[in-house]
Amino acid sequence: MKKQEARLTALKAREAAHADPAASARANDWLATMLAHHAGQRLAFYMPIRTELDPRPAVETHDGPLCLPVVRHSGEPLVFRHWQPGAAMVQGEFGIQVPVSALEMRPEVIIVPMLAFDRRGYRLGYGGGFYDRTLEALRAQGPVTAIGFAFSAQELPHVPTEPTDQKLDLIVTEIGILQP
Numbered sequence: 001m002k003k004q005e006a007r008l009t010a011l012k013a014r015e016a017a018h019a020d021p022a023a024s025a026r027a028n029d030w031l032a033t034m035l036a037h038h039a040g041q042r043l044a045f046y047m048p049i050r051t052e053l054d055p056r057p058a059v060e061t062h063d064g065p066l067c068l069p070v071v072r073h074s075g076e077p078l079v080f081r082h083w084q085p086g087a088a089m090v091q092g093e094f095g096i097q098v099p100v101s102a103l104e105m106r107p108e109v110i111i112v113p114m115l116a117f118d119r120r121g122y123r124l125g126y127g128g129g130f131y132d133r134t135l136e137a138l139r140a141q142g143p144v145t146a147i148g149f150a151f152s153a154q155e156l157p158h159v160p161t162e163p164t165d166q167k168l169d170l171i172v173t174e175i176g177i178l179q180p
């Protein structure tokens, strides 16, 4: 499968890039710059797993409510639960920490994790289709800004796509901000 090959290539690139803390710091500086334009808005971030780029340093600078994605069922959009520093957490699906909070939030800005991306704004994740379904549902309700966050080494010339793929509005890496 083409997507599967692309995932493997990008995963190796991400593992190598992850070893450089300076790249992570620069990416977070760019992300914080971007988030400053969204002050006051509800922001969804993610708890990094494996070698995902950690967005938390930039998220700490955000002026506005925060939430984290929760998998309810495969084949369904993610839901977002309110998070604040010190919030009680529990291990959710795929070993990812999720807030215990029952308070759900509709984010206006979403920091999206990824394995690979291209300059058209297409991305590849772990293959659950969670962010595609989630962005489709949220965009049907109102405006939402999807910010892909990854190391520049995770860029591919052309990510394999399907009709259900939702495009990112912005991509932030350690090199800067890309607007597809």
Ligand SMILES: Nc1nc2c(c(=O)[nH]1)N(C=O)[C@@H](CNc1ccc(C(=O)N[C@@H](CCC(=O)O)C(=O)O)cc1)CN2
Pocket: 046, 047, 048, 049, 052, 069, 070, 071, 078, 094, 096, 113, 114, 125, 126, 127, 128, 129, 130, 131
């Ligand atoms: N940090 C983070 N949080 C996230 C995501 C993510 O990609 N990263 N998600 C993005 O959707 C959602 C969770 N979805 C996920 C789906 C699959 C796998 C995963 O590790 N899959 C394994 C194989 C799955 C299995 O065990 O059968 C793999 O690809 O190795 C992780 C998260 C919501 N939260």
Ligand SMILES: Nc1ncnc2c1ncn2[C@@H]1O[C@H](COP(=O)(O)OP(=O)(O)OP(=O)(O)O)[C@@H](O)[C@H]1O
Pocket: 003, 123, 124, 125, 126, 127, 128, 129, 130, 131, 132, 133, 136, 162, 164, 165
């Ligand atoms: N809105 C949708 N409705 C129905 N099926 C969908 C939708 N979005 C994605 N899918 C299906 O989900 C499956 C996985 O999608 P894809 O490979 O794009 O996941 P991914 O973007 O890598 O994963 P994730 O978003 O969880 O990080 C695909 O077979 C796709 O057809």
